[in-house]
Amino acid sequence: MEAGGPNRKKRKPAAGVETADEAPAPAETEAPDPGVGEEDDGLVDRISSLPDVVLGDIISLLPTDEGARTQILATKWRHLWLSAPLNLDCTHLLHRYRNHADRAAGVVSRILSSHSGPGRRLRVDNLHHFDLGAVDDWLRSGALDNLQELELGCYPTVALLPSFTFRFAPTLRVATLKMCNLPDGIIQGLHFPLLKQLGLHYVSISECSLHSLIASCRALECLLILHSTGFGCLRINSLTLRSIGVDNNNSDYRIPVHFKELIIENAPCLEKLLHLHVGAGLHLSVVSAPQLETIGYLSDGYYQKVNQDYLCKFEFGSTIIQGLRVDKLAMVRTVKTLAVQLRILSLDTVIQLMACFPCLEKLYIRTPKPSNVWRRKHRDLTRCPDIRLKTIVLDSYRGIKSEVNFVTFFVLNARVLELVKLGGCSGNKEFLAEQRRKLQLDKRASKGARIHFTTRSCVRYILDHVRDLDVIDPFLL
Template sequence: MEKTKPCPSTKRLKQNPPSVDRLSRLPDAVLCQILSFLPTKLSVATSILAKRWRFLWTHVPTLDFDGENHNIINRVIMLHKVQGLTTFRLCYMDKCDDYEFETWITTAIARNVQNLDIGLNYQFMLPRCLFTCKTLVNLTLFNCVGIPSSGAVSLPSLKKLHLYFVRYQVDEAIPHLLSGCPVLDELIIEGIVDKDLLQDGVSKHISAEMLTSLIEADIYFDYYKNDGESDDYFQSVVKFIDSLRNVKYLKLSSGMELEPGGDFGGPESIRRFDNLTKLELAIDWLFLTRFLKSADNLEVLIISEVDGYLRYNWMKPKQVPTCLLSHLRMVRIDQFWCTKYEFKLVRYLLKNSKVLKRMEIYSPNNEAKFDTLQKISLFQRGSETCELAFY
């Protein structure tokens, strides 16, 4: 009698035993860490998976609300048990009032929140207690209003401050806020609007005089010139840049044109950038002259793409800057268009940089690359060990 063959599905079951639920075998602390990467709405939803998961979400160190109904937020915060919040994110709540919003922020602060991310539609004033939080390390504000211009501001642990389209009531608000951030090392400001909701007040009203701990800065000035405003705007930009005197790495970009022959208020006004070792510029070349004279310890110089007319303002320093004689080791020039102004700059740097190790030049002008390389190769070099690379 012929034996019956087992069906393929039965055979697969015998060879592949049911998979083990490895996720559920993880410790609660690990599961909470995993849940912390989810929006709170999804984290709470895991409570239906099994008895063990029912209240696991209440121990997750992150609360992330985006567009949630105020009743849901109230209930979640009431049931949540963590007293050391890693992150609290609150964006675009539905149907809440001033009291509820302030209560949520106050609760987060009382639970020693470290990272706070608030996104609004200018409908609520930020509570004053936010600006005296001792545990905040990172603060992001988007479409918010209520930056204080007076009174106590003390954020002793704040290292990163990101402000996007923040509305302030008086010009002194932002400087007052920065004055209470003694260890700040990252500042992003984008689209700040003043009390009239019309003007960009970033460079006009901000002073970074108190940002002594800032070691890296990436700044872009976007300016549309209006009659009678260019001089004031330019002076405020220069003052702001001067205040970043302790930075080690500075990236500065703008489409703003300076007046030809401008001297930044005279040599006596030039601040020293003694800690600056890496500089990246995509801005009017008058700034290049200024930094070469004021950054004695500059080691890396990157000149990025900038509109052609902004290159015309290159002015050779009257004396060879100290950084060229003793520290500058690497120069990179992007978008080299083979103009006489660019050749003039390259010739000057090669001749006067005594310890330069490498100069890289990137040109989009493929047809002229060979001739350009031949021409630059003939320039006098102050450093016998300098390598020239042309791409």
């Protein structure tokens, strides 16, 4: 959106937000108000004709300072930001003012005192940069009533959250808590009737309180737990959860209790189960999850030396997978998407996993080494029509012989293959032409199969926010 035209008039600054880093901004300007649908120098302001409620939703999706600046666009926009759902990102403002916490805090206080719209989102990742008394005042502000999204963290040190943090429990839909202690006395008795997405990052919480917290979220759909401690085992019994992501790695060995076991006892709606760290020895058991379609990452240790204590163990009913070795094979037919991390690219390993997950349609592979192990014991598979893979994504592709052989196997034998995506490739035209020839596309089993080369990494292995669990394909960058 353009901020006015060549004949802009001067007006008061946007409430609460300065427009320069070093000093208060000069008076801001506005465009002449052409009215709805009226032409101005050959242009038509069509967006202003949208209903105020729609424009308010658009403004609430902008960063805080940019949302405030929409007041200069036209007369119609002057009141919109002050009445739109408030998106208050204190972390962004702190960076905006070059870590001058006093200036950022002053802006936050002015915004809250002038804003009359409902609270939509509050983010303060770095509470220790601000005066905690001021933060408590912010949390009590009426401008944050009915808050829907909350992201609070005590970075850089783990500490207690402000006392008014949980006054928003009845209205929250998304909550992310970082670098904090959650004592039993605070968690017990809380209820989050509308909460759909919960993220816990570097949180210290007891096993009893963690189970109580999850049970209090009756509408919970996405749960992300990263580097958190204080509990050894997490048992999931939820009628609503659709996605779970965990990273149980924590390098602070002074902490006596570490997350080592995840048991999915009853999760009838669970579709995605993601273990995001491959060397932390998690024991994961799935007792009942009849809709489970997406799993990752399975790994043989990846960069680390193979040590049974650090390999993850997955149990799916009677199927047991230690690292990437299938110790007890029973078919799991619900799984359609699988992500694996391999120290050495091994066709034997992948074929064994395909036997375990016979309905697999998407396969994501990350590997640091190009060696391709295949002992030819699966030669008969080349005559089998039942390779159901439609998509294969291989990261760090260099086009060496072992990788070409690996990909070619599927090109020549996967009869419903639609896409092979190879990431981290050279952009050299001669290289790409040579690879297309070596991969024998003219002999492909699926006539609709395509090869897509990209110079960028194309497999996601880090989730930054619980919202990442809600995407259709969490592994695709």
